[in-house]
Amino acid sequence: EAGVAQSPRYKIIEKRQSVAFWCNPISGHATLYWYQQILGQGPKLLIQFQNNGVVDDSQLPKDRFSAERLKGVDSTLKIQPAKLEDSAVYLCASSASFIASSDTQYFGPGTRLTVL
Amino acid sequence: QKEVEQDPGPLSVPEGAIVSLNCTYSNSAFQYFMWYRQYSRKGPELLMYTYSSGNKEDGRFTAQVDKSSKYISLFIRDSQPSDSATYLCAMSAGNAGGTSYGKLTFGQGTILTVHP
Numbered sequence: 001e002a003g004v005a006q007s008p009r010y011k012i013i014e015k016r017q018s019v020a021f022w023c024n025p026i027s028g029h030a031t032l033y034w035y036q037q038i039l040g041q042g043p044k045l046l047i048q049f050q051n052n053g054v055v056d057d058s059q060l061p062k063d064r065f066s067a068e069r070l071k072g073v074d075s076t077l078k079i080q081p082a083k084l085e086d087s088a089v090y091l092c093a094s095s096a097s098f099i100a101s102s103d104t105q106y107f108g109p110g111t112r113l114t115v116l
Numbered sequence: 117q118k119e120v121e122q123d124p125g126p127l128s129v130p131e132g133a134i135v136s137l138n139c140t141y142s143n144s145a146f147q148y149f150m151w152y153r154q155y156s157r158k159g160p161e162l163l164m165y166t167y168s169s170g171n172k173e174d175g176r177f178t179a180q181v182d183k184s185s186k187y188i189s190l191f192i193r194d195s196q197p198s199d200s201a202t203y204l205c206a207m208s209a210g211n212a213g214g215t216s217y218g219k220l221t222f223g224q225g226t227i228l229t230v231h232p
Contacts (some may be wrong), residue, residue, distance in 0.1 A: 004159070031218060042122070042204050042222025043160065056219055091159050095218060103218065107159030 004108035025094030122223030
């Protein structure tokens, strides 16, 4: 079974530029998550999708971050414009459903973003 | 105060040692408790999952949850160099208080190094 795929793996941009990350979850997984992991910290949930609908985006900085999950499969996370404090690893995860907290979340390898 | 505090800081132990990792939390609604392992440049992977209070054992790993003290632990017996990684505790309230199922709150992680 293929895991969660993310691209690119690394990205370096100047502040005020835009950037987009892509995630392909495990086939058949209904729930998709985007996390931000700043160096030395644990992942922080940015947004959670159930199929193509948003379940939780309470911690997403909506003035600069946006995310979509068209057709309930792939997802993109965009930052526009980027700030220095956005430097982090952006992790995508997926789980089979969202009705049980016991559902395992499978993480991708992440995209490491450096904002200069 | 952070919702989840993880202790100790970077840990270096000899091969074969018993390792103890701990987290405390402040949100009494948490009822699902997990430990994730994250190797360098990789996404977290689920190691142990526990619901409510009690102990759970899986090979060399034992997870303990004490909800009355808001304290969870992970013990690693006979530690191996391959156990060298960052260990993250994570917690979920399920659907309590209107939060979404699957929303995980992570500790900041403990970097473990097991040297031969």
